[in-house]
Amino acid sequence: MAIADAPLTGSRSTGAALLALAIGLFLIVFLVVPVGTVIYVAFTEKGGGGFTLVNFLDFARTDLFVRSFWNSIYVSAMTVLWSSAFALPLAYLTTRFEFRGTALVQTLGFLPLVMPPFVGAVAMQLLFGRNGTVNLLLDEWFDFKIGFMEGLNGVIFLQAIHYFPFILVNLSAALRNIDRAMEEAAQNLGSHGLRLFRRIALPLALPGYVAGASLVFVKVFDDVASPLLLNVKEMLAPQAYLRITSIGIDDPMGYVIAVVLIVIAVATMWASAWVLQGKDYATTQRGGGGLARRKLTRPQSIAAYALVVFILALVLAPHLGLLLLSLATVWSFSPLPDGYTIAHYARVLGDSSVYITNTLLYSGMAAAIDVVLGGAIAYLVLRTRLPGRSALDWGAGAALAVPGVVLGIGYLRAFYGVKLPDGTPLAALWIMIVLAIAIRRLPYALRAAYAALQQISLSLEEAAENLGATKARTVRRIVIPLMTGGLLAGFVTSFATAAVELSAVLMLVQNNSDAPLSYGLYVLMQTPAGRGAGAALGVIAVLIVAICMGASQLLADRSQRARGLDI
Amino acid sequence: MSVAMSRAVSIDIEGINLSYGSTHVLKDVDLAISPGEFFAFLGPSGCGKTTLLRLIAGFAQAQTGRVKLDGQDVAGLPPWKRDVGMVFQSYALWPHMTVAQNVAFGLEERRRPRAEIDARVAKALELVGLSDYAQRRPAQLSGGQQQRVALARTIAIEPKVLLLDEPLSNLDARMRVSVRRELRALQQRLGLTTIFVTHDQEEANTISDRIAVMNAGTIQQVGTPMELYERPANLFVASFLGSANILDGSAGVAVPAGQKLVFRPQHAALAPVAGATMSGPVTHREFLGATVRYGVRVGASEVLVDSPFQSGGELHGVGDTVGVMLPEQRRLYLPA
Numbered sequence: 001m002a003i004a005d006a007p008l009t010g011s012r013s014t015g016a017a018l019l020a021l022a023i024g025l026f027l028i029v030f031l032v033v034p035v036g037t038v039i040y041v042a043f044t045e046k047g048g049g050g051f052t053l054v055n056f057l058d059f060a061r062t063d064l065f066v067r068s069f070w071n072s073i074y075v076s077a078m079t080v081l082w083s084s085a086f087a088l089p090l091a092y093l094t095t096r097f098e099f100r101g102t103a104l105v106q107t108l109g110f111l112p113l114v115m116p117p118f119v120g121a122v123a124m125q126l127l128f129g130r131n132g133t134v135n136l137l138l139d140e141w142f143d144f145k146i147g148f149m150e151g152l153n154g155v156i157f158l159q160a161i162h163y164f165p166f167i168l169v170n171l172s173a174a175l176r177n178i179d180r181a182m183e184e185a186a187q188n189l190g191s192h193g194l195r196l197f198r199r200i201a202l203p204l205a206l207p208g209y210v211a212g213a214s215l216v217f218v219k220v221f222d223d224v225a226s227p228l229l230l231n232v233k234e235m236l237a238p239q240a241y242l243r244i245t246s247i248g249i250d251d252p253m254g255y256v257i258a259v260v261l262i263v264i265a266v267a268t269m270w271a272s273a274w275v276l277q278g279k280d281y282a283t284t285q286r287g288g289g290g291l292a293r294r295k296l297t298r299p300q301s302i303a304a305y306a307l308v309v310f311i312l313a314l315v316l317a318p319h320l321g322l323l324l325l326s327l328a329t330v331w332s333f334s335p336l337p338d339g340y341t342i343a344h345y346a347r348v349l350g351d352s353s354v355y356i357t358n359t360l361l362y363s364g365m366a367a368a369i370d371v372v373l374g375g376a377i378a379y380l381v382l383r384t385r386l387p388g389r390s391a392l393d394w395g396a397g398a399a400l401a402v403p404g405v406v407l408g409i410g411y412l413r414a415f416y417g418v419k420l421p422d423g424t425p426l427a428a429l430w431i432m433i434v435l436a437i438a439i440r441r442l443p444y445a446l447r448a449a450y451a452a453l454q455q456i457s458l459s460l461e462e463a464a465e466n467l468g469a470t471k472a473r474t475v476r477r478i479v480i481p482l483m484t485g486g487l488l489a490g491f492v493t494s495f496a497t498a499a500v501e502l503s504a505v506l507m508l509v510q511n512n513s514d515a516p517l518s519y520g521l522y523v524l525m526q527t528p529a530g531r532g533a534g535a536a537l538g539v540i541a542v543l544i545v546a547i548c549m550g551a552s553q554l555l556a557d558r559s560q561r562a563r564g565l566d567i
Numbered sequence: 568m569s570v571a572m573s574r575a576v577s578i579d580i581e582g583i584n585l586s587y588g589s590t591h592v593l594k595d596v597d598l599a600i601s602p603g604e605f606f607a608f609l610g611p612s613g614c615g616k617t618t619l620l621r622l623i624a625g626f627a628q629a630q631t632g633r634v635k636l637d638g639q640d641v642a643g644l645p646p647w648k649r650d651v652g653m654v655f656q657s658y659a660l661w662p663h664m665t666v667a668q669n670v671a672f673g674l675e676e677r678r679r680p681r682a683e684i685d686a687r688v689a690k691a692l693e694l695v696g697l698s699d700y701a702q703r704r705p706a707q708l709s710g711g712q713q714q715r716v717a718l719a720r721t722i723a724i725e726p727k728v729l730l731l732d733e734p735l736s737n738l739d740a741r742m743r744v745s746v747r748r749e750l751r752a753l754q755q756r757l758g759l760t761t762i763f764v765t766h767d768q769e770e771a772n773t774i775s776d777r778i779a780v781m782n783a784g785t786i787q788q789v790g791t792p793m794e795l796y797e798r799p800a801n802l803f804v805a806s807f808l809g810s811a812n813i814l815d816g817s818a819g820v821a822v823p824a825g826q827k828l829v830f831r832p833q834h835a836a837l838a839p840v841a842g843a844t845m846s847g848p849v850t851h852r853e854f855l856g857a858t859v860r861y862g863v864r865v866g867a868s869e870v871l872v873d874s875p876f877q878s879g880g881e882l883h884g885v886g887d888t889v890g891v892m893l894p895e896q897r898r899l900y901l902p903a
Contacts, residue, residue: 181659184626185717187646188653189673189724199672203663279663 015472016384019376020392026373027395030435034410035262035402041413042255055252059260065239065253069260071152072236075227076220078156080213083164086311087212091168091205092197093304095175098293101308106172108165108315114545116500117162118225118518119538120318122525124158125149125230126331127321133335154230159220161314166219167212174208175201207276214272218265222403224503225522237261240405241506249412258406265401319542326535332528344532348520348540354513355520355537359499359544362430362516366438367494370445371487373438378449379479383461393446400443407436408507430514436504441494448493452486453479489552496548500541517541575602575758576637576727578623583632585618592618593629594784600762600777605754607763607771610781611807616764619781620730623762624653636727647676652726656733658717660705666692666716667701673724691723694753711742718750722757729754729761735770747774768808772796780804802901805829810871815903818866819845820893826900832860832871834897837883843890845870849883863891 045052059065094102127133128148135145148157178201186200202209224237233242240257247254296304326344328337348355377396380389399407415427426432456479464474502518509515515523517537524534578600585593593615600606608616621627623634625646633640641649660669670691674684692698695715705713714734721729734750735743751774754761765771771778772792780787780795780803788800792808799805802813812830816822840846850862850869858873861883872891883889 179657179659181655181657182661184624184646185653185655185659185661185720186672186676187626188624188649188651189720190647190676191672192645192647195676200661204661206663 016380016386020380020386020389023373023376023380023392024388024395027392031395031399031402031407031439034407034414036410037414038255038258038406038410039262041252042259044252046250046252055256059253059256062253064234065236065257068234068236068239071234072221072264075152075155075159075235076217078152079159079163079220080167080217082156082160083167083216084209084213086160086164086314087167087171089307090311091171091175092201093308095172096201096294097296097304099296099304101305104312105168105308108168108312111162111165111315111319114549115162115319115322115538115542116226116502117158117223117318118229118502119500119521119541120162120322121158121226121229122531123321123325123535123538124161124318125154126325127317128157129154131333136333136335149230151232155220155227155232155235158226158230158318159216159223161318163216163219165315166215167209170208170212170215171205172208174205178204207279210272210275214268218268221264221268222261222405222503224405224506229522229525237403237405237503240409244409244412244507249409249416254409255413258403258409261403261406262401265403269401322535322538322542325531326539328532328535341532344536347533348536352520352533352537355515355517356540358430358515359517359541362434362437363495363498365434366441366498367445367491369434369438370441370494371449371491373442374445374447374449374490375453375480375483375487377446378453379475382450382453383458383479396442396446399439402439404436404440404501404503404505405507407439408504411436411504412507427508428510433505433508433514433516436508437498437501440501440504441498444497445490445494448486448490449483452483452490455486456482485555485558489555492548492552492555496545496552499544499548575760577602577635578606578728578760578762579633579635579638580619580623581633581635583619583622583629583634585615585622585627585629592784593622596632596784596786598779598786598789600760602760603758604777605751605761605763605775607765607775607778608781609765609768609771609778609807610787612766614781615784616766616781617732620653620732620762620764623728624651624730625649650724650727651730652721652724652728653730654714654717654721654732654734656736658705658713658737660713660716660720662705664705665701666697666703666705666708669705669716670720670723673720677724687723691719694722695719710738711746714738714746715749718753722753722759726759729757729759731761731763733764733766735765735767743770750774772808780807782807799829799899799901802827802829802903805899805901812868812870814865814868814870818868818870823900825903827903829899829901830893830897833858833873834893835870835872836892837861837872837874838890838892840888840890844893846888846890849885849887849889851885852882861889863889865891 042055043051043053045054090105093099094105125132129135130145130147130149132149134148139145147153182204183196183200186196191199222237224241227233227235227238228241232238236257240254240261243251243257244254324337325331327340327342329339329341331337373396377392380386381393411432412427415432416425418426420426420429460482461474461478464478465471469477499516500518502522505516505519506522509519512520512523518541521534521537521541524530524537578598580596580598580600583593583596584591596615596619608619610616618627622629625641625644633642635641636649636651661672664672667688670688671684674687679687688701689698692701695718697712697715697719700708700712700716705716708716714737718734731750735746738746747770750763763771763775775792777789777791778795779789782803788795788804790798795804795808799808799811805811806813810832812828812832812835814820814822814828818828820828822828835844845865847864847866847870850864852862853860854876855873857876859876859882861872861874863870863872870891
């Protein structure tokens with residue numbers, strides 16, 4: 001046995017090792033080097049001197065940056081707070097009570113993926129701003145206005161509406177996974193109501209809550225475009241962008257801010273991991289059958305529906321506003337647009353259609369790269385004993401901690417000096433945009449690949465090998481066909497979310513003809529004249545993403561059912 | 568000792584009907600359980616035994632009927648006001664609390680002073696022999712220890728009655744025997760009225776004073792383990808408790824119309840064909856230790872007969888034609 005096995009092991013590890021090496025090289029060149037460059041520049045004297053901390057001192061001495069830093073912390077924390085306020089009652093309501101709106105509420109979970117906050121920022125301004133629909137009506141009927149969108153509040157409001165579903169989805173899943181006997185045992189011992197929630201349900205669901213909350217915190221902290229579109233410049237991520245674009249790529253302050261962004265992202269993830277240490281209860285619980293849902297009394301039921309309708313209205317507001325804006329002739333100082341037209345769609349599908357074709361091209365390429373890399377890494381990690389395989393996993397996952405704007409700055413700096421034969425810098429090439437998007441989406445594709453591979457029992461592969469298939473042929477004939485459904489779903493998800501990726505793109509677009517849709521939308525939204533067309537682009541983006549997400553869901557479901565694989 | 572002081576109460580279940588949608592889970596259930604009794608609900612899965620237990624704890628609502636504890640109707644009381652201690656099949660120990668915190672939970676919910684809580688937690692843990700494990704997390708304990716923590720957590724509140732939902736099903740076979748003895752001994756010391764749900768007849772027989780055998784939502788028979796074994800009220804009880812041969816007239820033995828002949832394998836004996844009650848070829852033979860079990864084809868049925876095993880004794884082989892002797896007093900006729 002051992003003798004016969006030996007040569008096989010040899011050839012098997014050579015192939016796997018080469019694959020691992022290639023992936024490692026890719027990650028080093030397009031993730032480690034750019035991010036390393038950013039960190040390196042932040043710690044060196046301007047003009048290429050030695051190691052210094054003076055840039056960080058400058059940062060700490062500049063009022064604008066310190067203020068921006070605290071603003072960003074404040075906005076992120078408040079967004080988490082408001083998101084929790086929306087998500088907690090909804091999650092508890094839909095997982096513990098007989099409630100007819102459950103499916104509807106849980107569907108909301110996909111909305112933030114369909115539309116990132118910057119897309120709806122201007123529409124929100126028109127609906128909730130000082131002279132927006134809601135305030136005009138309030139003023140007319142009750143003679144007062146509410147400053148929903150004033151300064152930082154506007155950013156918090158916008159972000160909370162967009163990101164609370166991240167908490168909702170994670171928290172609901174966690175609540176659903178709790179063995180119902182856990183709560184029944186507490187009731188049996190005399191506990192009920194809010195005390196029961198606080199002492200048993202909430203602590204057991206804490207991992208899900210913290211996962212969602214930390215994600216929201218980091219996403220808000222790293223967001224460049226939403227504050228800028230709401231005309232809020234004194235936040236950290238926007239400052240990084242403004243600094244680099246207005247002063248140039250040699251100014252160290254942009255890099256210092258980038259390092260601060262990375263540190264905050266890493267610290268948030270580390271803190272959430274620390275809080276959750278030893279608290280992964282999911283594995284220690286035996287499934288206890290379906291949850292016994294409790295009945296709502298009539299007044300409770302009315303309150304519950306009112307709450308859901310209110311939150312639904314808020315969540316759908318940016319979408320509705322965007323649609324109105326894309327069809328409006330003129331919309332300002334009035335509750336609704338003055339008139340309606342489809343001219344904006346004609347414009348973006350006509351001379352601005354390059355944005356759309358670019359988006360389809362870039363997202364498609366990035367998603368393809370991600371699926372290939374993700375599938376390969378998943379296989380190497382789960383099915384081989386190659387030394388260093390966990391480094392690949394770690395490296396690909398580390399992309400999560402790198403804010404888009406930082407990656408963009410890193411690409412600019414690292415690849416600007418590299419010139420092509422005709423003299424154009426490598427960083428100006430559109431392919432760089434594709435690679436940046438691919439790196440940004442890789443962690444998500446990787447997760448899909450892991451899920452797909454974990455569902456394939458090892459014995460299926462062993463059976464093929466037992467019948468004489470080599471490792472390589474087993475992968476080709478057994479593993480890849482079985483993973484197809486999961487990988488395809490991963491491709492579609494990556495594609496969809498790549499289509500609305502902006503923060504890295506913002507740094508890398510050199511001219512309009514290379515720009516994807518998200519960039520075009522951002523530029524158009526800056527001017528009142530471009531808003532209609534920008535909104536039309538936004539609606540198209542939302543449609544692309546929504547269709548893709550639906551397709552992905554369908555694919556995942558169908559492939560699972562077809563193969564009789566259980567989750 | 569305060570933990571053992573609780574006064575035993577009776578449980579009366581009267582005319583219970585319970586449906587989930589169109590599924591009729593419990594049908595006209597009546598039961599009277601005496602104070603201090605160790606009572607078992609025994610039946611196959613889906614027979615309604617766990618639902619009946621959950622009904623007593625307040626986790627299910629019946630459409631008709633009453634549950635009385637100590638003569639008091641508890642219909643309107645939610646689970647947290649019933650004072651019935653339940654040990655869950657999965658134990659349901661909270662992983663975010665230590666053993667001591669788990670045991671203290673019910674007392675904290677009753678707003679007892681800290682000193683009293685600490686004393687009663689220590690007492691309860693001592694009772695189950697886990698005093699040294701107070702600061703551990705449930706995940707650090709073995710299955711048997713977790714089971715005892717669940718028990719300590721329940722008896723710490725001095726419940727009126729103790730409900731055990733398949734408490735041994737998550738333990739391995741050897742643990743089961745020792746834990747069920749401990750359970751019985753503990754129940755005797757506390758004098759608590761206890762209901763034990765199980766699908767395992769051996770468990771029910773060894774641990775309980777009386778058993779209610781359930782099937783398809785109805786109670787088939789109530790009695791002591793020996794009564795049920797010796798005088799089953801119907802075919803279901805006869806076949807569910809131990810092995811039973813059930814024959815109709817086609818086997819060549821006289822059976823009254825509309826009835827079946829029931830007897831246990833050890834109550835029949837192999838005999839020469841001449842003069843035997845029935846006869847036929849041996850179809851299989853199983854060695855069980857103290858006995859050898861033969862399958863004998865009689866007419867269209869197969870009859871199991873246990874023969875004492877003696878070393879050096881003669882055995883029948885498959886295919887041998889043998890007679891089966893069944894004494895008159897061992898024949899039981901039950902409605903078909």
